[in-house]
Amino acid sequence: xxxxxxxxxxxxxxxxxxxxxxxxxxxxxxxxxxxxxxxxxxxxxxxxxxxxxxxxxxxxxxxxxxxxxxxxxxxxxxxxxxxxxxxxxxxxxxxxxxxxxxxxxxxxxxxxxxxxxxxxxxxxxxxxxxxxxxxxxxxxxxxxxxxxxxxxxxxxxxxxxxxxxxxxxxxxxxxxxxxxxxxxxxxxxxxxxxxxxxxxxxxxxxxxxxxxxxxxxxxxxxxxxxxxxxxxxxxxxxxxxxxxxxxxxxxxxxxxxxxxxxxxxxxxxxxxxxxxxxxxxxxxxxxxxxxxxxxxxxxxxxxxxxxxxxxxxxxxxxxxxxxxxxxxxxxxxxxxxxxxxxxxxxxxxxxxxxxxxxxxxxxxxxxxxxxxxxxxxxxxxxxxxxxxxxxxxxxxxxxxxxxxxxxxxxxxxxxxxxxxxxxxxxxxxxxxxxxxxxxxxxxxxxxxxxxxxxxxxxxxxxxxxxxxxxxxxxxxxxxxxxxxxxxxxxxxxxxxxxxxxxxxxxxxxxxxxxxxxxxxxxxxxxxxxxxxxxxxxxxxxxxxxxxxxxxxxxxxxxxxxxxxxxxxxxxxxxxxxxxxxxxxxxxxxxxxxxxxxxxxxxxxxxxxxxxxxxxxxxxxxxxxxxxxxxxxx
Numbered sequence: 001x002x003x004x005x006x007x008x009x010x011x012x013x014x015x016x017x018x019x020x021x022x023x024x025x026x027x028x029x030x031x032x033x034x035x036x037x038x039x040x041x042x043x044x045x046x047x048x049x050x051x052x053x054x055x056x057x058x059x060x061x062x063x064x065x066x067x068x069x070x071x072x073x074x075x076x077x078x079x080x081x082x083x084x085x086x087x088x089x090x091x092x093x094x095x096x097x098x099x100x101x102x103x104x105x106x107x108x109x110x111x112x113x114x115x116x117x118x119x120x121x122x123x124x125x126x127x128x129x130x131x132x133x134x135x136x137x138x139x140x141x142x143x144x145x146x147x148x149x150x151x152x153x154x155x156x157x158x159x160x161x162x163x164x165x166x167x168x169x170x171x172x173x174x175x176x177x178x179x180x181x182x183x184x185x186x187x188x189x190x191x192x193x194x195x196x197x198x199x200x201x202x203x204x205x206x207x208x209x210x211x212x213x214x215x216x217x218x219x220x221x222x223x224x225x226x227x228x229x230x231x232x233x234x235x236x237x238x239x240x241x242x243x244x245x246x247x248x249x250x251x252x253x254x255x256x257x258x259x260x261x262x263x264x265x266x267x268x269x270x271x272x273x274x275x276x277x278x279x280x281x282x283x284x285x286x287x288x289x290x291x292x293x294x295x296x297x298x299x300x301x302x303x304x305x306x307x308x309x310x311x312x313x314x315x316x317x318x319x320x321x322x323x324x325x326x327x328x329x330x331x332x333x334x335x336x337x338x339x340x341x342x343x344x345x346x347x348x349x350x351x352x353x354x355x356x357x358x359x360x361x362x363x364x365x366x367x368x369x370x371x372x373x374x375x376x377x378x379x380x381x382x383x384x385x386x387x388x389x390x391x392x393x394x395x396x397x398x399x400x401x402x403x404x405x406x407x408x409x410x411x412x413x414x415x416x417x418x419x420x421x422x423x424x425x426x427x428x429x430x431x432x433x434x435x436x437x438x439x440x441x442x443x444x445x446x447x448x449x450x451x452x453x454x455x456x457x458x459x460x461x462x463x464x465x466x467x468x469x470x471x472x473x474x475x476x477x478x479x480x481x482x483x484x485x486x487x488x489x490x491x492x493x494x495x496x497x498x499x500x501x502x503x504x505x506x507x508x509x510x511x512x513x514x515x516x517x518x519x520x521x522x523x524x525x526x527x528x529x530x531x532x533x534x535x536x537x538x539x540x541x542x543x544x545x546x547x548x549x550x551x552x553x554x555x556x557x558x559x560x561x562x563x564x565x566x567x568x569x570x571x572x573x574x575x576x577x578x579x580x581x582x583x584x585x586x587x588x589x590x591x592x593x594x595x596x597x598x599x600x601x602x603x604x605x606x607x608x609x610x611x612x613x614x615x616x617x618x619x620x621x622x623x624x625x626x627x628x629x630x631x632x633x
Contacts, residue, residue, distance in 0.1 A: 003082050003118065003120060003215055003216060004082065005079060005082050005083060006022060006078070006079060006082075006115070006117055007019070007021070007022040007079070015083050016050060016053065016054050019050055019053075019076060019079050019080075019083075020047065020050055022075075022079065023043075023046050023047070023050065023075050023076065024043075026075060026115065027039075027042065027043045027046060027075075028043070030114070030115065031071075031114060031115075034114045035114075036110070036114070037601070039066075039067060039068050039452060041063060041064070041067035041068070041449040041450070041452060042063075042067050042068035042069075042071060042072045043072075044447075044449055045061055045063050045067065045069065045072040045073070045447075045449065046072045046073075046075055046076060048061060048445070048447055049061065049072065049073055049076045049077075049418075049420055050076050051445075052418045052419075052420060052445065053076060053080050053249065053418050055418075056416050056417055056418050057418065057419075057443070057444070057445060058413065058418075058419045058421075058441055058443070058444040058445070059418075059419065059420050059421065059444065059445045059446065059447075060255070060421045060426050060427070060432045060435065060436070060444055060445070060446040060447075061073075061420055061421060061422045061423075061426075061446075061447060062423060062424065062425070062426040062427055062430075062432075062446070062447065062448040062449070063422070063423075063424065063448075063449045064424050064449060064450045064451030064452070064453075065424050065451045065453065065595050065598060065599060066451045066452050066453050066598070066599070066600065066601070067449055067451065067452065068107075069253075069422050069423075069424075070101070070106075070107040070108075070253075071107050071110075071111065072422075073090075073251050073420055073422055074107060074108065074111060074217075075111075077090070077217065077249060077251060078117075078119060078216050078217065080248055080249055080418075081215065081216050081217065081248045081249075082215070082216065083248075084248035085248075086245070086246055086247050086248040087120075087214040087215060087216055087217055087218045087245070087247055087248065088216070088217055088218075088247060088248050088249045088250075088251065089217075089218050089219075089220065089225070089244065089247040089249070089250045089251070090217060090218070090219045090220075090251045090253060091219075091220055091221065091222045091224075091225040091250060091251065091252050091253065091258075092219065092220070092221055092222065092253045092254065092542065093221070093222060093253065093254035093257045093541055093542045094221050094222075094223070094538065094542070095125060095126060095129055095171070095172075095221050095223075095519070095520070096519045096520045096523060096538075096539075096542070096543075097221075097253070097254070097542040097543075098123055098125070098219050098220065098221060099123075099172060099520045100520070100523075100542070100543075100544055101219055101253075102121060102123065102219065108121055108217075119216050119217065120214055120215045120216040120217070121214070121216060121217040121218075121219060122210060122211040122213075122214040122217070122218055122219070123207075123211065123218075123219050123220070124207075124208070124211045124218050124219065124220040124224060124243075124244060125170055125171070125207065125220070125221070125224065126220075126221055126223050126224040126227065127187045127189075127204060127224075127227070127243075128186050128187050128188075129170055129171040129172075129186070129187075130169050130170055130171070130186065130187050130202075130203055130204035130207065131151065131168070131169030131170075131185055131186060131187075131203050131204075132185060132186060132187045132188065132191055132202075132204075133155075133159070133169075133198050133201070133202055133203075134191065134196060134198070135184065135185050135186070135187075135188060135191070136148075136151060136185045139184045139185050140152075143184060145181060147174070147176075147177045147178075147181045148185075150174060150176070150177065151174065151177075151185060154168055154169065154173055154174070155168060155169070156168055158201070159198075159201045165201060165206065166206075167203060167206045167207050167210060168203045168206070169202075169203025169204065169207075170203065170207065171186070171518055172518060172520055172521070174518060175517060175518045175520075175521030175524075176517055176518075176521070177517065177518065178515065178516060178517055179515045179517075179518075180393065180515075182518070183393055187204060189269070190274060190278065190363065190366075190367045191363065192359070192362050192363040192366045192367075193205070194238065194240055194362075195358060195359050195362040195363070196359060197359060208243075212241075212245050214245075218244065218245075218247065220244070221261070222252065222254075222257060222258050222261035223261045223264060223265065224243065224244075225244070225250070225261070226258075226261045226262045226264065226265035226266070226412075227243060227265045228242055228243035228244040229262075229265065229411050229412050230265040230266055230411070231243060232411070233411075247417070248417065249417050249418040249419070249420070250417065250418075250419050250420070251420045251422060252419065252420065252421045252422065253422050253423070253542075254422075254423050254541045254542050254592075255420075255421030255422060255423050255426065255435075256421075256423050256425060256426050256435055256588055257541065258421075258439060259404070259435075259438045259439055262404050262407070262408055262412075262439075263400055263404055263566065266400060266401055266404060266407055267398050267399060267400040268370065268373060268374035268377060268398070268399040268400075269374065269391065269396050269397065269398055269399075270371060270374050270375065270378075270396065270397040270399075271391065271394045271395070271396045271397075272306050272394050272395040272396070273394055274367075274394065275298070275299070275302050275367070275371065276299050276302065276303070278363070278364055278367060279295045279298060279299055279364070281360055282295065282356055282360055282361070282364055283295060284355060284356060285355075286353075286355040287350070287355055287356070288346070288349065288350065288353075290346060291343070291346040291347070291349075291350055294339060294342055294343040294346060295343065297339050298336065298339045298340065298343060301332065301335055301336045301339055302336060304332055305329070305332040305333055305336055306395065306397075308326065308328055308329045308332055309323065309329060309388065309397065310388075310395075311326075312324050312325060312326050312329050313388050316563070316564075317492075317494050318492075318494075318562045318563060318564045319389050319390070319492065319493060319494070319562070319564065320387040320388075320389050320398070320562070320564035320565055320566060321387055321388045321389065321564070322387060322564070322565050322568070323386060323387060323388060323565075330379050333375050333378055333379040334379050336375055337372055337375050337376060337379070340368050340371060340372045340375075341372070343368065344365065344368060344369075344372075347361060347364070347365055374397075374399050377399050378397065378399050383401075383402040384399050384400060384401055384402060385399075385400045385401075385402055385565050385566055385569045386398060386399045386400070386565065387564060387565040387566070400566070402569060404440075405437075405438070405439060405440025406440060408439055408440050409440040409441075413439075413440070413441060421435070423541075424451070424591070424592070424595050425541075425588050425591040425592050425595070426446075427446070427448060428584050428587060428588070429624070430448050432444070432446045434580075434584045451598075451627075453598055453601070453603075453627075455598065455627035455628050456628055458598055458603060458604040458605075459597060459598055459604070459605065459606070459607065459627055459628050460605075460606045460607070460628065460631070461594075461606070461607045461609065461626055461627075461628055461629075461630040461631070462606060462607070462608050462609070462630065462631055462632075462633040463609050463611060463619075463630045463631070463632050463633060464608060464609065464610045464611065464633050465611055465616055465632065466610065466611075466612065467612060467613070468612040471556060471557075471610045471612070472498075472499050472502055474610060475488065475499070475554055475556065475608075475610070476503075476507070478552075478554065478608055479510075479532070479533060479554075482552075483532075484551045484552040484605070484606075485526070485529070485532065485545075485548065485549055485550050485551055485552065486532065486533045486534070486550075486551075486552040486553070486554060487533075487534050487536070487539065487543070487545075487550055487552070487553045487554070487596055487597075488511075488533055488534065488535040488536070488554045488556065489536060489537070489539065489540060489553065489554065489555050489556065489559075489593050489596075490535065490536070490537040490556050490557070491537065491556070491557045491558070491559045491560070491562075492537055492562065493515075493537050495537070495556060495557065496513065496514065496535055496536070496537050499535070499556070500513055500535070510531065510532040510533055511531065511532070511533045511534075511535055512525055512526055512531040512533070512534050512535065513535045513536075514535065514536040514537060514538060514539070519536075519538075522534065523539075523543065523545075526545070526549075527545055527549045539596070540559065540589050540592045540593040540596075541589075541592040541593075541595075543596050544599050545596075545599065546599045546600040546602065546603055547600065547602050547603055550596065550597065550599075550603075550605065551597075551603075551604060551605035551606070552597075552605050552606050552607075552608070553593065553594065553596050553597045553605070553606075553607045553608070554607075554608045554610070555590070555593055555594070555607070555608070555609045555610065556610055557610070557612075557615070558586055558590065558611065558615045558618065558622070559585075559586055559589040559590055559593065560582055560585070560586045561581065561582060561585045561586070567581065567585075583618075583621060586618075586622075587621070587622065587625055590622060590625065591625050594607050594625075594626075594627070598627075608633070609630070
């Protein structure tokens with residue numbers, strides 16, 4: 001049910017004037033009277049957002065840690081949603097931060113209790129965050145593990161037609177299941193939900209129906225927002241609803257990460273074994289011989305293509321591996337395309353014979369359409385960027401359009417609604433041109449307000465000048481010398497696993513490594529003191545652990561971008577790759593990582609930054625972003 005405005009409207013004042021008066025009353029009087037601090041920076045930000053609502057424009061709101069950014073955008077967003085009659089969308093950096101935003105004691109919780117304001121807030125998780133019943137049933141047949149029993153217990157009786165059908169099957173419901181185990185049973189991009197016979201009993205479908213009815217706020221990840229943006233037109237052509245409903249405005253929390261979410265959503269993927277397994281399932285009794293022969297030829301052609309692809313890969317430690325496309329590889333790709341086209345013609349005849357189950361056939365057709373499109377882009381050797389990586393435990397060829405800025409401009413920022421980018425780090429020394437250029441945004445408003453904290457009193461920064469091979473031993477020494485809840489940040493997954501591999505079993509008991517279990521659950525274990533060290537390569541931004549929950553941050557390496565095809569493409573378009581790509585990326589990420597330490601007026605702690613001989617050369621570049629003068633250790 002649509003909620004009423006939290007203030008009265010009158011003929012004498014516009015909605016925006018009334019909104020301004022209400023926000024002033026709340027921020028200057030009501031919240032301070034109930035124990036929250038009156039912050040000039042927060043009030044300034046709220047009124048800048050009110051201006052953007054009037055003009056339906058784009059705002060880069062850079063507000064330092066402790067300014068109360070969340071409440072600053074929540075107040076105008078809730079009121080505007082009720083005024084327009086469509087929910088406001090808040091897109092967070094990742095799935096973990098969604099849960100933090102709605103946790104008990106968080107800012108939404110505070111507004112509801114302190115203002116006696118009922119807020120209708122609903123979560124829209126990315127599709128891979130939901131259980132796929134079809135994949136779960138398949139895993140039960142072919143795999144073993146206690147996690148399968150845990151999932152079985154979570155499926156409501158209503159799914160089997162014996163009772164009430166409640167929402168279920170979201171990743172955070174299974175905190176003890178590892179990422180590797182989850183990848184056997186979650187939604188996979190080849191699943192064709194529109195023809196699934198259990199679609200109406202699926203947890204993802206139930207959750208989607210639930211958040212579509214939101215009146216105030218929908219909270220999702222930026223990945224999901226961009227997946228919605230990328231698929232909206234095709235879903236509507238197929239008679240499906242878009243992943244997200246129409247919204248009144250969009251807030252991009254940690255908005256400097258939107259570019260990477262967009263790149264991820266706009267990619268085409270070809271996986272090593274997926275097509276082989278898919279075609280195996282279609283090879284049923286009664287299949288026409290010509291169709292069967294083409295399936296076998298496609299499997300063989302695909303395997304030959306991937307064999308050659310591995311030979312053409314440039315070996316490196318990076319997640320994304322470069323490909324030197326040989327003439328042989330291109331010809332194998334062209335042959336695969338030809339076989340797909342022939343097989344799709346045969347599927348027309350097979351569909352009339354009903355030998356292959358309709359769901360399986362439709363899923364195969366949709367998958368092969370996507371496969372052919374991706375392979376065609378790859379062999380054309382146009383402007384796309386491509387690389388080989390591991391996704392869901394499989395070698396995956398990834399093909400991404402080069403001009404992501406044009407796609408964003410056309411598909412996202414063309415809507416005449418307000419956009420608010422909120423983060424403590426959107427600019428380099430108050431210059432917003434790097435993020436604006438990366439996103440293809442030509443016209444925008446911006447502001448910067450500093451953090452209200454007295455960092456000299458509560459923070460220390462210690463620089464460790466040492467050889468690269470000595471860093472791991474120094475980290476272990478620092479952790480063991482002084483008791484402190486520690487966030488250990490790595491620049492990559494490989495760097496994290498390299499450190500993990502040298503720890504003893506006795507030492508590992510103190511650590512929680514990203515990927516060991518569901519990430520928000522891992523964060524809760526750390527916050528509750530069950531773990532002394534939280535090791536991650538993703539939590540450079542958004543993690544909010546106040547007071548004694550986090551008193552030390554260790555940064556293992558300067559987080560320069562990797563030497564991979566994606567960033568190489570960025571470098572190739574820059575006049576000065578170091579100044580335009582390398583340095584801004586590193587500084588923004590380093591600022592975010594250091595910003596994890598001091599989150600409230602009661603926080604304190606130490607940042608340890610480990611620099612090798614090469615990294616020490618950039619000391620003059622990084623010192624200006626330090627909140628306090630660093631000391632050598």
